[in-house]
Amino acid sequence: RLVADIPAEVKAYEVIPDEKYLIKDKLIEYADDLGLDVIITTGGTGVSPRDVTPDATLEVIDKEIPGMAEVMRSESLKKTPRAMISRAVVGLRGRTLIINLPGSPKGVRENLSAILPAISHAVEKIKGDPSECAVTENEKCKFLCIPKNLVCLLLLLLHCNTWIHKPPWSFVSPPRF
Amino acid sequence: RLVADIPAEVKAYEVIPDEKYLIKDKLIEYADDLGLDVIITTGGTGVSPRDVTPDATLEVIDKEIPGMAEVMRSESLKKTPRAMISRAVVGLRGRTLIINLPGSPKGVRENLSAILPAISHAVEKIKGDPSECAVTENEKCKFLCIPKNLVCLLLLLLHCNTWIHKPPWSFVSPPRF
């Protein structure tokens, strides 16, 4: 289940039902208690009644980053006009970056590869000013996946140093999962 | 006043002044009491003091669908840079899709044709899971127009079945009004 092409290990991973209060609790726990750098959710970004991930996310973030969601939608729109109904949100809770991805493996790949070029820069900036950005060798960039419908499509736990300074993927071609 | 090219009939139609509380009341009444599937407003999406349709809409919707508004703006921007000041909102109140369109006939055509490819899919999804999506032959997709400045530019009331399964328009060329 791990993404072999990315220097990653699982820090935390959980499958939870499509309930807004459960998603909110989990996001808050992982951001505030575990202090994760990045939380990635998959699924629940559409317009059906059970799609509540963006709504849960909006209620827990302090700052929205609309450009990252726009880029994901605009990339997906090249494939299908249905992409315009994705309500995926990207934002910050404290120093944790929360990213909503769609539920389909194809959608996850497309969306994630669209924003990958900016994630490392974002994580550096979120951590504060340049002096604060000097991450130690042991520090890790933690990715967490909160999936939908009891099927998780993405599990990422990256070593930040490796990731930020020597990205093993190309920013041109999408990473394989 | 009916759109001859689309299998449509008027379900509800009203001309109301540019007052935010009136627009809100009407949107709530048509969504909650009449249970309309889609409400389309025209006009009041700009930045002048009397333009309050998006503000009224934001106050009554549960979920915003930013991608549909983005697509409308990005389509209009191909014609004029003034399109960037449109504040049109698309969102859901319960299971009713509310779409703000601009006030000019040209703008209505451009904007509506930009999102048409996704509306049918959105309406299906909004209605719930696949089993719930099996609409009966008698069920109709109801469109409602709340126009601005006492001039209504768009009146759509579609038969959902026909519309969703046998769209009489091309997704490439815009419908004629």
Place this chain on the structure above:
Amino acid sequence: RLVADIPAEVKAYEVIPDEKYLIKDKLIEYADDLGLDVIITTGGTGVSPRDVTPDATLEVIDKEIPGMAEVMRSESLKKTPRAMISRAVVGLRGRTLIINLPGSPKGVRENLSAILPAISHAVEKIKGDPSECAVTENEKCKFLCIPKNLVCLLLLLLHCNTWIHKPPWSFVSPPRF
């Protein structure tokens, strides 16, 4: 410090720290008390902990104009994927247009030139209906800059009449600063 290529004079200009309450107070003072037509802020639009300009702006505006922010991001994205993390907001407080620009001179140029074609139209509309739009010769379009990090990059105070009716710049090439 004045922008020589634009018929501008300084109406108000201030350098303030990256504190949300200070930025809010200043925006409110300049919009409500001074009645400025346009306030331009520079800096503080990113995702680092001290970047709070968009958050301050969101808390003081009545109406957001997402399209102008989208156009700025989409223009900057042509240069760098990092543009997607800009959280710059454009919106209205009463009849004052507030525009967040990034902190770098390059970013200011790129972003401002992207929305310039729509600013004059927006200011006209914000002032009300066509009859109200007849600005007198003495009326001026006031631009204000609230910079970040004690370095202001942009100072604009335009004569509205000249600006709106005889723009001295080309809408194709960006203005020089």
